[in-house]
Amino acid sequence: MISIVEVQETNKMIREMNLDVRTITMGISLMDCAHTDMRVFNQNVYDKITRSAEKLVKTGEDLERQFGVPIVNKRISVTPVSIAAGAVHTDTYVPVAEALDKAAKEVGVNFIGGFSALVQKGCTKGDRILIDSIPEALAVTERVCSSVNVGSSRSGINMDAVKLMGDIILQTAERTKERDSIGCAKLVVFCNAVEDNPFMAGAFHGVGERECVINVGVSGPGVIKRALEEVKGHDFETLCETIKRTAFKVTRVGQLVAQEASKRLGVPFGIIDLSLAPTPLIGDSIAEIFQVMGLEEAGAPGTTAALAILNDNVKKGGVMASSYVGGLSGAFIPVSEDHGMIQAVQRGALTLEKLEAMTCVCSVGLDMIAIPGSTSKETIAGIIADEAAIGMVNNKTTAVRVIPVIGKEVGEMVEFGGLLGYAPVMAVNPFDCSGFVNRGGRIPAPIHSFKN
Amino acid sequence: MKGIITVLGKDKVGIIAKVCTYLAGHNLNILDISQTIIQDYFNMMMIVDISAPSKSFEEIVEDLQQVGEEIGVEIKLQHEDIFNIMHRI
Numbered sequence: 001m002i003s004i005v006e007v008q009e010t011n012k013m014i015r016e017m018n019l020d021v022r023t024i025t026m027g028i029s030l031m032d033c034a035h036t037d038m039r040v041f042n043q044n045v046y047d048k049i050t051r052s053a054e055k056l057v058k059t060g061e062d063l064e065r066q067f068g069v070p071i072v073n074k075r076i077s078v079t080p081v082s083i084a085a086g087a088v089h090t091d092t093y094v095p096v097a098e099a100l101d102k103a104a105k106e107v108g109v110n111f112i113g114g115f116s117a118l119v120q121k122g123c124t125k126g127d128r129i130l131i132d133s134i135p136e137a138l139a140v141t142e143r144v145c146s147s148v149n150v151g152s153s154r155s156g157i158n159m160d161a162v163k164l165m166g167d168i169i170l171q172t173a174e175r176t177k178e179r180d181s182i183g184c185a186k187l188v189v190f191c192n193a194v195e196d197n198p199f200m201a202g203a204f205h206g207v208g209e210r211e212c213v214i215n216v217g218v219s220g221p222g223v224i225k226r227a228l229e230e231v232k233g234h235d236f237e238t239l240c241e242t243i244k245r246t247a248f249k250v251t252r253v254g255q256l257v258a259q260e261a262s263k264r265l266g267v268p269f270g271i272i273d274l275s276l277a278p279t280p281l282i283g284d285s286i287a288e289i290f291q292v293m294g295l296e297e298a299g300a301p302g303t304t305a306a307l308a309i310l311n312d313n314v315k316k317g318g319v320m321a322s323s324y325v326g327g328l329s330g331a332f333i334p335v336s337e338d339h340g341m342i343q344a345v346q347r348g349a350l351t352l353e354k355l356e357a358m359t360c361v362c363s364v365g366l367d368m369i370a371i372p373g374s375t376s377k378e379t380i381a382g383i384i385a386d387e388a389a390i391g392m393v394n395n396k397t398t399a400v401r402v403i404p405v406i407g408k409e410v411g412e413m414v415e416f417g418g419l420l421g422y423a424p425v426m427a428v429n430p431f432d433c434s435g436f437v438n439r440g441g442r443i444p445a446p447i448h449s450f451k452n
Numbered sequence: 453m454k455g456i457i458t459v460l461g462k463d464k465v466g467i468i469a470k471v472c473t474y475l476a477g478h479n480l481n482i483l484d485i486s487q488t489i490i491q492d493y494f495n496m497m498m499i500v501d502i503s504a505p506s507k508s509f510e511e512i513v514e515d516l517q518q519v520g521e522e523i524g525v526e527i528k529l530q531h532e533d534i535f536n537i538m539h540r541i
Contacts, residue, residue, distance in 0.1 A: 002532060004486055004497045006539045007456055011528070065510045068530035252537045260533075320541075 014069055018222030018284040019250060021257045022277050023073040024060050025198035027205035027213040027270065028052050030084035030114075041088050042099035049076060049103035049112075052212050052267075057108040059264050063257055071257060072219070073419075076104060077203035078114035082130035093130050097137035097144045104143040111186075113203035115146040118193065121155040121442070131161070134168050138183035139175035145201035151191035151388040153395045156445040162388065163437050165189050166381030170404055173373060177406035180414045184403040185336075185368065189384050191391030191398050196271050197327040202399055213270035214262045215327065218254035218318075219277045220246075222284040224310070228292045239293065240313045247274070247317030255322040273327025274318035275363060276310070278338040280421035286310070286331050287340025298341055299350030307331060308361035328397055330363025336416060336423035337368055345424050352383075352426055360390055365399035370414045370423040373406035380404065382433035393446050454483065454532040455502040455509070457516065461525025463494040471498070471527065474519050478506045494525065499532070 013019040033044035053076055060074040078084070081096050088096075097115050104112040115137055117127040134146050148165055151157035169184055176183035188202040195206020198215035205213070227246040231238050254272050262269035278286050286307075287298035293306045311330045319325050333355065335341045344350040352369065359365045365387050371380075384400045391398030405414050408425050415422045459471060468487070475482060480500045487496040505512055513529045520527030 002456060002499065002535045002539075006535055007458060007497055010535055010538055011458060062510050065513045066531045067534040068513075068528055069534060249538045253534065256533055256537045 011068070013223050013249070017220075017226045018279070018281060019220050019253065020070040020072050021216060021254050022219035023075055023198050023217040024056070024071060024257065024261055025075045025077055025203055025215045025217070026053050026056050026267065027077045027196065027209055027215060029205055029209065029211050030079040030081075033084060034087045036087050036089050038088050038090050038095055041085060042095055045084070045096065046099050046103045049078070049100070050106050053107040053109065055265060059261055062264070063260055067256065069253055069257070073110055075109050075198070075200060075203065076107070076112045077198070077205045078112065079205050079207065080114055080116040080118055082117035082124070082126040083207065086124065086126040091129060092136075093133040094137050094140065097133070097141050100144050101141035109143070111143050111145050111200040113145040113147065113200050114205060115144050116148065116204045118149045119158050119161045120149050120152040122158060123161065131164060131168060134187060135171035135175045135183065138172050138186050145186045145203065147188040147190055147193065147202045147204060149190040149193035150384065151392050151443075153192060153392050154445055154449050157191065157385065157388045157392055157443040159385065159437065159443055160440050162384045163381045163440065165384055166377035166379070166437070169380050169402065170377050173404045173406050177373075180408075180416060181373065181403050181405045182416055182420070185401065185416055185420050187401065189400045191388035192396060194327060194397055198273050199275065199277065199328060199332075201401065209270070210268060212267045214258060214265065214267050215270040215273065216254045216258035216261070217273040217275055217277065217327065218250050219275070220250040221276045221278050221286050221289055223250055224276065224314075225283070225285070225289045225292050228289065232292065236309070240309060243310060243313035244317035247314040248321045251318040251321035269324070271324045271326030272318070272322040274314055274325055274329040275327065276314060276331045278332060278334065279419060280337055280339050282339050285338045285340035286333055287338055287344055291340065297347055297349035298344040299354045303354065304358050304361055307333070307358050311362050328363040332364050332367060333358055333362055334368035335426070336370065336414070336421040337419060338421070342421070342423055345426060352428060356386060356390070359387065359398055360394065363397060365391070365397075365401075367399065367401050368420070368423065369402045370405050370408070370425045371402050371428050372409050372425055373404050374409070375404045375428050376434070378432070378434035378437050379428060381437040383428070385437060389443075395448075453501070453503050455480075455500050455529050456532055456535060457498040457500060458528045459494065459496040459520070459525055461494055461520070463489050463492050464523070467494055467523060467525060468496070470519055470523055471516075474516065475500060478512060480505055480512070
């Protein structure tokens with residue numbers, strides 16, 4: 001029998017601690033849309049997306065009402081466009097991005113991911129066309145998100161692609177400079193990208209996936225923070241136990257929504273992504289969790305350990321709650337989307353280098369970091385190479401989503417709006433790395449990749 | 453199928469009456485009620501049978517919200533699954 005205490009606990013988590021289901025993402029395969037004519041291909045893509053996701057937003061809203069828990073985002077991911085559009089006779093995929101944008105608007109989702117290429121070992125013709133199309137595609141569309149996988153633990157790091165992405169990020173920044181270079185907020189460079197990640201901007205529908213699938217991302221930094229406030233000053237065992245129990249409850253809500261959405265839409269359930277995704281709201285911040293753990297600011301000595309504890313125990317609690325766990329699964333540490341992280345940067349507690357160290361123990365990487373617009377493409381490529389190396393050597397996903405804000409320098413504020421938040425421009429190490437990144441070629445895979 | 457109704461707000465005459473009248477009018481049987489008043493604040497939980505309502509679940513959620521607004525309390529109806537799944541293994 002349900003007790004009043006449990007009902008009140010659940011509703012308190014929703015009302016006061018920002019418990020929500022962060023995103024329902026429908027993954028749609030575009031493999032069967034292939035055609036040599038761009039117009040036919042785009043029509044196929046548009047038709048398939050609008051047909052498959054017709055009821056996605058409505059179903060999400062119905063579930064919100066039924067369970068009384070907010071479902072913040074309804075989104076779509078598609079087969080990497082460089083693969084799906086490989087047969088098209090063209091030298092640009094910008095019209096495909098426009099077709100995706102139009103389809104996203106038609107079904108009412110706020111982002112559509114999959115303007116992507118997987119080039120960890122090398123580029124096909126389609127991959128190269130896609131990468132070259134990114135700056136314009138992100139400037140002329142509103143909801144399209146793009147990602148490029150440049151490395152993996154099995155194949156090493158494609159340094160030609162890394163170098164190219166340094167340039168592409170700067171071009172994207174330049175093309176959207178009137179809006180604080182917002183195009184770069186929709187572009188992620190990955191190492192070890194996963195095929196079932198429901199979170200933007202890095203979401204795409206992997207080639208190993210089925211026709212159509214529902215993936216759900218849970219959230220809840222606010223809930224974890226409040227739970228930890230109750231055990232302030234207790235030892236690490238209590239700390240870990242509290243995170244685990246809370247993560248279990250949060251993930252169960254995600255699992256419920258995922259199963260119900262999958263049933264109602266007649267689309268198989270894929271995975272739950274056990275990530276803690278912050279928002280710019282006060283009280284919904286990963287950095288505030290560090291503070292409750294006993295650190296003055298995010299970035300203080302101990303932060304990497306604190307993040308490791310948080311990440312591990314979220315996973316331990318979450319895997320018990322759902323049998324199909326996937327995606328990135330771990331705490332997100334974006335700067336602009338987390339009020340506590342922004343404060344830590346402003347107070348000088350958090351630097352790019354400390355963030356890089358933290359990415360060794362979390363799921364994502366350097367995320368939503370504003371850097372000076374005067375940063376060189378080689379420096380950006382160097383940042384990508386460092387981050388990709390962390391992912392490659394440690395068998396984990398890492399990503400870079402930096403925004404070189406054209407016309408702004410260290411300390412100035414940038415406003416992206418909405419969930420993308422705001423951020424101070426952070427300092428980048430000024431020493432040159434061009435001799436390194438300009439070498440070209442591929443960094444071979446590490447020895448432990450040889451597992452057969 | 454069961455739904456959980458929670459009512460929260462400043463106590464006054466007729467809150468239960470209003471909620472029950474609505475439920476009776478839409479074929480929702482009340483299975484259990486518990487209610488407390490803490491420092492003038494009315495706090496009620498009801499378990500109702502939602503297997504044969506005269507409207508869709510989503511519509512009833514909205515209607516009850518409106519009933520709440522009329523009498524100045526917050527009324528929430530949620531499917532029991534969210535509580536079962538969070539608190540039971």
